[in-house]
């Protein structure tokens with residue numbers, strides 16, 4: 001993962017609550033089995049007309065939001081399925097930051113695991129950002145993970161909080177496994193004294209591959 | 213020590229405190245994987261030259277995109293074939309147990325865990341699928357994870373985890389005739405709101421929950437994610453132990469008695485406290501039908517589609533307007549006046565033997581409406597299918613006009629051939645009615661199996677309580 005400390009970019013406002021991961025990447029694309037290339041599928045059914053052309057009524061297709069790298073969203077963003085394809089698509093589309101009042105749990109973790117910063121702001125502040133983004137063409141925000149603040153060039157400054165672990169991982173570009181492998185000894189010691197036994201077959205089962 | 217909840221006990225016994233990470237490190241007892249969200253994780257491991265740490269704690273199954281029609285002769289091509297090949301190869305290379313699509317123990321990943329007794333009380337369980345919460349019915353802490361986390365668990369058998377808030381959903385009273393766990397859970401989501409459980413682990417308790425079978429508890433737990441909860445769980449009790457006894461991964465004889473003693477020790481203690489509690493009276497719950505594009509958009513069978521103007525909150529009002537537009541419904545339309553095109557009985561929420569019995573009881577000796585384009589029964593597991601056939605349920609379904617299929621996720625997620633076409637309306641026993649969930653442009657109404665069967669006969673929604681049924685649930 002690339003380290004992340006600050007980002008400035010154009011904002012696209014997606015004015016819907018409860019946006020679910022089924023919408024972000026519809027199931028037909030999750031058959032692909034890769035981690036990359038989902039940017040063009042992001043919000044597929046909203047973004048494209050039945051003939052495959054961009055739907056001019058969908059906000060992502062407004063010329064003024066072309067090249068946006070900050071996604072402004074509403075509450076409970078990323079709800080539903082655990083598919084990480086949603087986070088891969090957000091990243092692959094070019095978004096580095098999402099700003100919303102709240103997120104669903106699994107999507108929240110998935111996004112951070114892919115180096116996408118999710119900023120949580122109070123609903124009134126998100127409202128204000130929506131107003132500004134819709135009013136000003138080419139509206140830009142700067143997001144600083146060092147100082148934990150969001151600013152625009154018109155005196156707006158919103159501080160935000162994020163837990164230290166996730167912040168550090170983003171700043172250093174570390175993934176989970178990297179930081180845990182060092183703890184192999186502790187994990188092994190835990191396994192040695194853990195009360196829950198490994199599964200033992202006591203009756204007939206029909207397995208294709210089986211651990212001997 | 214003050215009284216503790218099931219969640220707190222499982223948590224305390226699984227945190228590796230010696231690791232001293234900034235975030236608690238949780239040990240994972242059982243890891244389930246399937247073809248749709250695991251290939252990238254194995255590829256990541258391979259690229260980093262890492263091994264699967266505990267193949268013996270990992271179980272793989274093919275379910276999300278398997279064909280359900282004449283599976284043994286089905287020709288699978290393209291990306292789907294690649295997913296199955298990848299899972300097969302990855303399991304062979306790493307020694308992970310695999311129940312492939314032709315195994316007698318194949319089934320939806322969250323069903324086969326409890327069904328084989330792999331899932332047991334007190335365990336931590338993860339799977340790259342949001343409905344992993346289903347396993348919580350056995351008194352386990354089970355939650356869905358993303359593919360990066362799947363990779364982390366494969367490599368380390370652990371996950372950095374933040375503690376969740378706890379919520380007790382207490383359902384008291386006795387449900388009335390025709391009311392199922394599905395109706396109870398839709399009532400919970402209606403009350404709590406579509407995102408009301410976010411950040412929480414829900415424990416279901418109270419008289420009505422204690423009276424539920426394990427399969428019914430699985431329906432509740434499965435749908436916990438539908439109000440945003442991290443997990444759903446039910447304290448283990450005699451029902452749990454009785455269910456487990458004799459299953460192929462459960463200890464026998466004296467070992468079973470010893471296991472029960474330990475399992476029992478996980479149950480929430482009287483007086484344990486939760487961050488929040490909500491209460492519901494089962495006696496007041498009516499059969500439910502969703503009318504919108506999330507499971508919180510739900511009404512009683514004898515009610516009507518709501519008017520968006522009745523919503524005070526502007527965002528909510530707009531989302532209801534959008535939902536009605538997508539669903540092609542008008543405010544004020546009575547639920548019983550909504551015609552349907554297809555019926556789907558299946559999924560990890562409602563595709564088990566008790567569900568099939570309930571639907572068959574409604575259908576026995578009747579025919580589905582001529583106006584239907586399709587009616588599907590997809591058992592949640594191959595064992596469920598075999599059991600149903602042994603009981604003759606398949607004949608009831610087929611004689612009524614249903615297609616009797618092989619087990620899998622099928623039209624719950626439409627990753628195989630079972631797709632709801634654009635503009636069509638489906639009465640479905642699955643758990644998600646999002647836009648396009650069952651097929652692009654398809655319109656999903658979530659109901660219980662008995663209600664789905666009743667709708668199949670009428671060609672529209674009807675109150676199953678008004679029907680003459682021998683031995684209805």
Ligand code: SF4
Pocket residue numbers: 276320321322341343559560561620621624625642643
């Ligand atoms: S049946 Fe549906 S909800 Fe359950 S695991 Fe399969 S796709 Fe997910």
